[in-house]
Amino acid sequence: MKLFDVYPLMPINIVKAENCKLWDENGTEYLDFYGGHAVISVGHTHPHYVEKIKNQLDQIGFYSNSVINKLQEELAEKLGKISGYEDYALFLCNSGAEANENALKIASFTSGKKKFITFRNSFHGRTSAVVAATDDSSIVAPVNETSNFIFCEWNNAEAFEKLFKENLHDLAGVIIEGIQGIGGIQIPSQELMSKISELCTENSVFFISDEIQSGYARSGKFFAHQHFKVKPDIITTAKGMANGFPIGGVLVSPKIPAKHKMLGTTFGGNHLACAAAIAVLEIIADENLMEESFQKGAYLIQKLQEIPQIKEIRGKGLLIGIDFEIPAAHVSKKLREEHKIFVGSAKNPLTMRLLPPLTISYSEIDYFIASLQSVLNLI
Numbered sequence: 546m547k548l549f550d551v552y553p554l555m556p557i558n559i560v561k562a563e564n565c566k567l568w569d570e571n572g573t574e575y576l577d578f579y580g581g582h583a584v585i586s587v588g589h590t591h592p593h594y595v596e597k598i599k600n601q602l603d604q605i606g607f608y609s610n611s612v613i614n615k616l617q618e619e620l621a622e623k624l625g626k627i628s629g630y631e632d633y634a635l636f637l638c639n640s641g642a643e644a645n646e647n648a649l650k651i652a653s654f655t656s657g658k659k660k661f662i663t664f665r666n667s668f669h670g671r672t673s674a675v676v677a678a679t680d681d682s683s684i685v686a687p688v689n690e691t692s693n694f695i696f697c698e699w700n701n702a703e704a705f706e707k708l709f710k711e712n713l714h715d716l717a718g719v720i721i722e723g724i725q726g727i728g729g730i731q732i733p734s735q736e737l738m739s740k741i742s743e744l745c746t747e748n749s750v751f752f753i754s755d756e757i758q759s760g761y762a763r764s765g766k767f768f769a770h771q772h773f774k775v776k777p778d779i780i781t782t783a784k785g786m787a788n789g790f791p792i793g794g795v796l797v798s799p800k801i802p803a804k805h806k807m808l809g810t811t812f813g814g815n816h817l818a819c820a821a822a823i824a825v826l827e828i829i830a831d832e833n834l835m836e837e838s839f840q841k842g843a844y845l846i847q848k849l850q851e852i853p854q855i856k857e858i859r860g861k862g863l864l865i866g867i868d869f870e871i872p873a874a875h876v877s878k879k880l881r882e883e884h885k886i887f888v889g890s891a892k893n894p895l896t897m898r899l900l901p902p903l904t905i906s907y908s909e910i911d912y913f914i915a916s917l918q919s920v921l922n923l924i
């Protein structure tokens with residue numbers, strides 16, 4: 546059997562990794578400035594992470610959600626504490642798309658309504674409802690088409706208010722990324738975030754923050770929306786949550802009551818996934834990675850500002866987008882082939898995304914900057 550060919554692949558077979566370094570089958574070393582789509586939060590094969598997963602596997606890897614799982618409780622407690630959402634409740638699932646699907650279901654079940662406001666340039670996943678909430682018609686199959694999602698212009702608080710009021714009768718919620726990721730690291734305006742928060746609270750509409758890419762300390766705060774001093778009703782997480790072990794989470798406000806059978810999953814919150822996710826939170830706390838992300842991101846942005854060929858830099862912490870006047874893929878290819886560095890792309894072909902593990906060192910940042918400058922000087 547062949548693989549169903551849906552990914553345009555680089556001809557590189559990665560077989561080993563340690564912290565921010567990757568090695569292919571020929572022993573060629575690469576610097577990971579992409580974290581495999583912002584997934585690697587605490588560095589590849591972190592010793593505490595590996596030990597915790599190995600030990601858990603010796604005990605039990607999986608049992609069903611019909612029995613008590615103390616690891617889920619430990620994860621919820623630690624996540625509540627580090628994020629400042631101790632009074633919220635946690636539902637565990639397996640991926641980002643699944644977390645967002647469940648967030649929409651919670652808002653819809655609780656309100657009895659079915660419409661959501663979403664934003665231009667957004668990405669919320671590839672499954673049923675969330676792909677319809679994503680601003681990319683090329684990945685929406687006919688079966689996913691629905692009129693339940695109303696797209697609002699990005700960072701236009703006035704347009705948002707108008708759409709909100711026009712659709713209030715049917716509106717279950719508003720979904721927005723803490724910082725838009727695939728859209729090119731677009732930061733929401735304070736005005737828009739405050740308006741969403743204010744209108745949702747006044748009208749009992751659910752404010753959903755998709756923190757799947759921007760959460761877990763990546764932006765220098767635990768969740769990116771915390772830069773704007775707003776408090777969403779529902780928060781979704783995945784990617785960095787277990788450093789590559791598949792897991793997703795939905796944090797739910799205490800004002801939303803849970804009901805048995807409202808949500809469910811076979812694999813979600815299994816013992817092994819919880820052990821991996823607990824290890825990640827322990828490492829983030831022990832190694833002060835929220836502050837590290839903030840400081841190193843500021844350093845990286847300051848160094849990027851010294852490169853004249855860069856047109857625009859956006860970002861917070863280690864969630865950074867840079868625009869060139871030439872296709873970013875051209876620069877990425879040279880970085881990969883000549884300097885052995887992986888970086889990310891974005892929806893806009895002129896944009897490059899930088900999402901290194903939060904454990905990246907200053908000397909690795911310097912190596913990246915020198916390599917980028919050298920590539921751009923030769924183009």
Ligand SMILES: Cc1ncc(COP(=O)(O)O)c(C=O)c1O
Nearest residue numbers: 640641642668669670726757758
């Ligand atoms: C903001 C955001 N939401 C949702 C998703 C979907 O996550 P997953 O690929 O784990 O389903 C992604 C993935 O890139 C994302 O960046």
